[in-house]
Amino acid sequence: MNIRNELTMAEPAFVTAAREHRARALKTVAFGCSSTPRGRQLPAPLVVARAEGAHLWDISGARFIDYALGYGPLILGHSPQGVIGAVKSSLDLGLRTATIHQGEAELGELIAQTLPSAEVSAFASSGSEAIQLALRIARAATGRTRIVKFRGNYHGWFDSIQIAGMPGNDGPDTLGQDPAAAASVTVLDWGDLDQLRAVLDDTFAAVILEPVAINGGCFMPPAGYLEGLRDLTREKGVVLIFDEVISGYRLGTGGAQALVGVTPDLSVIGKAMGAGFPISAVAGSRAAMEPVASGRMLHRGTFNGNPVSVAASVACIRELIAREDEIFPRMEAQGADLESHIRETAREAGLPLSVARTGSALQIFLGIDQVSGLGDLPRIDRAATAAFCGELLLAGVQTIARGLLYLSATHSDEDIALTKAAVTRAIAFASGRSA
Numbered sequence: 561m562n563i564r565n566e567l568t569m570a571e572p573a574f575v576t577a578a579r580e581h582r583a584r585a586l587k588t589v590a591f592g593c594s595s596t597p598r599g600r601q602l603p604a605p606l607v608v609a610r611a612e613g614a615h616l617w618d619i620s621g622a623r624f625i626d627y628a629l630g631y632g633p634l635i636l637g638h639s640p641q642g643v644i645g646a647v648k649s650s651l652d653l654g655l656r657t658a659t660i661h662q663g664e665a666e667l668g669e670l671i672a673q674t675l676p677s678a679e680v681s682a683f684a685s686s687g688s689e690a691i692q693l694a695l696r697i698a699r700a701a702t703g704r705t706r707i708v709k710f711r712g713n714y715h716g717w718f719d720s721i722q723i724a725g726m727p728g729n730d731g732p733d734t735l736g737q738d739p740a741a742a743a744s745v746t747v748l749d750w751g752d753l754d755q756l757r758a759v760l761d762d763t764f765a766a767v768i769l770e771p772v773a774i775n776g777g778c779f780m781p782p783a784g785y786l787e788g789l790r791d792l793t794r795e796k797g798v799v800l801i802f803d804e805v806i807s808g809y810r811l812g813t814g815g816a817q818a819l820v821g822v823t824p825d826l827s828v829i830g831k832a833m834g835a836g837f838p839i840s841a842v843a844g845s846r847a848a849m850e851p852v853a854s855g856r857m858l859h860r861g862t863f864n865g866n867p868v869s870v871a872a873s874v875a876c877i878r879e880l881i882a883r884e885d886e887i888f889p890r891m892e893a894q895g896a897d898l899e900s901h902i903r904e905t906a907r908e909a910g911l912p913l914s915v916a917r918t919g920s921a922l923q924i925f926l927g928i929d930q931v932s933g934l935g936d937l938p939r940i941d942r943a944a945t946a947a948f949c950g951e952l953l954l955a956g957v958q959t960i961a962r963g964l965l966y967l968s969a970t971h972s973d974e975d976i977a978l979t980k981a982a983v984t985r986a987i988a989f990a991s992g993r994s995a
């Protein structure tokens with residue numbers, strides 16, 4: 561695999577601008593940015609000046625087609641007019657943070673209308689926070705503490721759950737975590753029902769999982785897996801939590817659960833529900849939500865349900881409902897088109913590359929020509945995947961640096977055609993067929 565040497569080409573202006581900004585930011589901002597993965601983008605972390613629809617422009621004026629989409633939330637693209645209008649109207653009414661307002665009930669009603677598991681919702685600001693809330697609700701409801709989580713699933717960055725994220729390590733994912741915080745978590749393999757059956761008993765409060773493993777590589781669950789999980793958890797009185805922080809309002813207005821036809825006790829949603837504004841929720845039946853719905857269990861947070869994010873979310877979900885038959889089939893068709901182009905071009909070039917896709921989320925891995933599940937992850941060449949994403953950036957296409965691409969309602973057929981050309985160029989380079 562070819563990996564670009566800085567000396568083989570003149571550095572584009574956006575890379576120079578990015579390096580200059582990074583040198584400045586590193587002096588006063590930790591790792592030069594606000595989240596470690598953002599600082600790892602190759603060939604240099606892009607510095608964005610403005611964005612619109614499916615496009616963003618960096619500080620040098622270069623335009624990129626964006627498939628990172630704010631790490632997923634921008635399902636309606638950058639700056640969707642309906643959402644921005646709703647936010648402006650909310651701001652005109654004053655910053656009413658930490659107040660009770662009508663928008664909360666409006667949003668609760670929309671979630672109950674769209675998400676099969678939802679009757680009652682509780683709001684927070686980020687996916688990580690809502691995951692903690694869901695775990696607390698499950699423990700409060702059952703009076704038990706033990707949790708099952710699966711290798712390769714990601715549920716946010718808090719010590720209680722950020723374990724077993726990478727192959728070969730069932731412990732904390734990073735430095736500084738308190739291993740004791742996750743002592744009540746049992747780690748198992750996603751997709752293996754027999755393993756869960758052998759372990760699960762009535763000492764467990766919850767099983768939490770990404771029903772569709774988008775973080776690990778965009779994998780659909782094996783046939784019958786979620787149905788089996790549903791039966792098993794019900795039998796043992798264990799709360800089943802679907803982490804739909806990515807898949808909620810991305811795989812359809814009913815999330816992964818509507819797609820697969822399995823309804824959990826609690827769902828955690830975030831990202832796309834806010835169209836780019838910080839909001840998340842735990843949603844479940846009145847019975848599953850009882851500890852928090854009754855007020856028995858404390859649910860706190862200054863920014864929970866803040867009117868600006870709620871207004872954005874209401875506008876976003878309304879638009880997704882109104883345009884459901886147009887938006888989701890188009891993203892599916894565009895995703896399928898990209899997927900087959902990438903796979904076919906890599907095959908013709910003899911480049912070991914695999915593609916997996918769940919609707920509008922598409923994962924590229926280098927170093928392996930076929931992936932079928934999380935068990936394949938140890939064989940992936942992560943450095944080559946990041947370098948390939950760097951090649952795509954040089955060709956005008958921004959992805960998440962670990963090879964993940966999201967589509968939005970605003971990607972046009974022209975964007976897809978330009979992206980296919982960029983992919984062809986990046987594959988030619990990576991396979992050593994061009995300089």
Ligand SMILES: Cc1ncc(COP(=O)(O)O)c(C=O)c1O
Pocket residue numbers: 631686687688689691714715716717770775803804805806830831
């Ligand atoms: C499945 C899943 N759950 C939870 C989270 C945490 O969400 P946040 O980054 O908003 O805290 C993420 C973030 O990427 C996620 O992908």
